[in-house]
Amino acid sequence: MAFDMTPILTTGQIEEFLAREFPQIHANGPVFECIDVAPRTATLRFHPNEIHLRPGGTVSGPALFALADVAAYVALLAHIGPVALALTTNLTINFLNRADLAPLDGVARILKLGRSLAMLEISIERTDTRTLIAHATATYSIPPAKA
């Protein structure tokens, strides 16, 4: 990688920001927990509950999509700060293995952080076994900072 990046927000600052700005992601209980930020990456833990399940007890596609999207958003937030509101323009998700009702980690890695576009990849792994559940790539549009 040609760029070097250091996060400017801590996990605590990220959780405060999410709770203040995105209260609805916790509408069904405190499901997301930012457990790590590091250069170019962030990890978001997801604690699914009954409402996130499909028949058969599998965590649903939209719940996995939300984990990928929020993990990537958090990784961006950690590196560019809360000034600009990044918007998802594109997300591709591959579903690899079924997810039972157990915590999952969304590990987001910044592939590119440009002036107006950022691209990330996200691995969703089961916290206890590290089984890979899904993999996503996403593009975010970064609006120009207001003067």
Added chain:
Amino acid sequence: MAFDMTPILTTGQIEEFLAREFPQIHANGPVFECIDVAPRTATLRFHPNEIHLRPGGTVSGPALFALADVAAYVALLAHIGPVALALTTNLTINFLNRADLAPLDGVARILKLGRSLAMLEISIERTDTRTLIAHATATYSIPPAKA
């Protein structure tokens, strides 16, 4: 298109199947309504409510993902019947315009219906203005029918 397909389920049969097998998609009220099936296509209307909104009153990415995924699933169901449980293997979604709190139509079109794989494209349009909100393509794995 080289193939010709006729749906084998009606909109009413699809709604009965969803209500019986996927009660949780109506956990927050009856948000999905199958309004049309026709050769190679199906249309699912989504009635978003407060729980589907992001700050600023925009329908969230996971809610749009769910609409695309369920619309595609319904189009498949209408053409292959409820015998086999199709699984999403891949979904790519592009977000085009912000969606306000208003009904949205997910129009799914079958691009390919093979023996073990199906591919579809889905347009998400605002019901009243027909503004294109998002576009998705998805691949489904169709398990072999049980003897």
Added chain:
Amino acid sequence: MAFDMTPILTTGQIEEFLAREFPQIHANGPVFECIDVAPRTATLRFHPNEIHLRPGGTVSGPALFALADVAAYVALLAHIGPVALALTTNLTINFLNRADLAPLDGVARILKLGRSLAMLEISIERTDTRTLIAHATATYSIPPAKA
């Protein structure tokens, strides 16, 4: 669709531009032909030859990718003119049916034309039978015009 667009270049002007600026796409003979432009869309015909084939006589994935990418580029060019050089930032392609050695049409449709990003979908169909061979969606970054 909420926007209305009229092309500002003709098929002849597009072919002149491609021949002048992208001579290498014709390095193996005149394989691309712009056969139509219309509001929000353009059609590029591809005449494959032996060099584009995989074993078994199938048109290769990279050749289909190139058709999708150039068709989308041409649709953009027709609507925004040759002033700005659009760059592909993302392309997702689904391969639906094998393509024999016969002409193919790449039909590109603009889904969104924003200030700095454009999104398109592209259908690749066999010219004679209209069999759908592949389907792609792509995002292009449009650099700011130079003053």
Added chain:
Amino acid sequence: MAFDMTPILTTGQIEEFLAREFPQIHANGPVFECIDVAPRTATLRFHPNEIHLRPGGTVSGPALFALADVAAYVALLAHIGPVALALTTNLTINFLNRADLAPLDGVARILKLGRSLAMLEISIERTDTRTLIAHATATYSIPPAKA
């Protein structure tokens, strides 16, 4: 990752197979070189030449697509052997940084190797500087082995 895999072909065996079965990938000179196989991964080096360039001296999108696709195919081949012919069903590629005329490494990693579907991710990096040029994910369909 829940699965453990050991390659069953060497880099030499892979190159022999490609030269015999896919002579056309070397039609413009010996551009691909398999430099490594290891559990779940393979690395393919690409030596671009003038024919792979766009105006401005940038390696073209179709050339990067081909590198991603062949690198993923090689990783699969190394792990399942040459018995079955895997077919690309889906490929998503993100273009991150421009590629000058210099060798590139396509590093493919198997995310899932199922009975009939395989999913991989591919990083394309400049060999000398390790700059990330593009990132792709791809799905391959694995036909049933003939009896």
